Amino acid sequence: MxxxxxxxxxxxxxxxxxxxxxxxxxxxxxxxxxxxxxxxxxxxPKTAVLSSPSKKFPVVLPDSLATGEAFIPQGRSVAVFRDEKGVYAISTICTHLGCVVKNNPEGFECPCHGSRFSVDGTVTKGPAPRPLPWLKVTRNGDKWLVDETTIVTPGTKAT
Ligand code: FES
Known part of the structure; x- marks a missing residue:
């Protein structure tokens, strides 16, 4: 079958x-x-990295800027001062871990861990290990050119 x-x-x-x-x-x-x-x-996601601004930038100080008063250019971590001896710039990046310090009449204060700096950037309270660096300033006509890449001796002022 x-x-x-x-x-x-x-x-x-x-x-x-x-x-x-x-x-x-x-x-x-x-x-x-x-x-x-x-x-x-x-x-x-699209890239989140923005082009970084130039580390050398011009600053026009307002006429109303008083002696010892800080001028902080928008978007910059630099405080620019003018006194009778010239113009100078101090970095506002904390030397502890890099937070941006706030300017006040006594100098600078870091909001992250409480470091304090005098008006010339000297550390008055830790944990910041070093003073705030002074940055190179040069005159360029009516403007001042701040160079964030060049640290100068504290007390160096441009005239
Ligand atoms: S980052 Fe300023 S005190 Fe720590």
Missing amino acids: TEESPKKSRLDPEPIARRDFLGLSALFAAASTLFFALLGMLKL
Whole structure:
């Protein structure tokens, strides 16, 4: 007695070979991986790094700036002063861990760990290990050019 095979319709799909099935599966997996990788790249946030401003910049001091009063140019970490001997600039970046210090009538105070500096940048209360650096200032016509990359001896003033 022989078993009859069911009659095949011409609409029945061709049986797929095991090797072909595995190949198609691998191709589908690779295409899916590529698709989701590209989708992920499109959803990545745009760069958050802004171009850094120049470390040398001009400053126009207001006429109303009193002797010993700090002028802090917008967006800069520098305090510029004018007195009878000239113009000078002190960095407002704390020498402890780099916070921006706040200017007050007694000098500077760091909001992060409480360091204090006198008006000439000398440390009056730790933990800051060093005084605030004085920065190079040069005259450029009506403007003053502050160079954040060049530290000068405290007391150096431009005339
Ligand atoms: S960063 Fe200024 S005291 Fe620590």
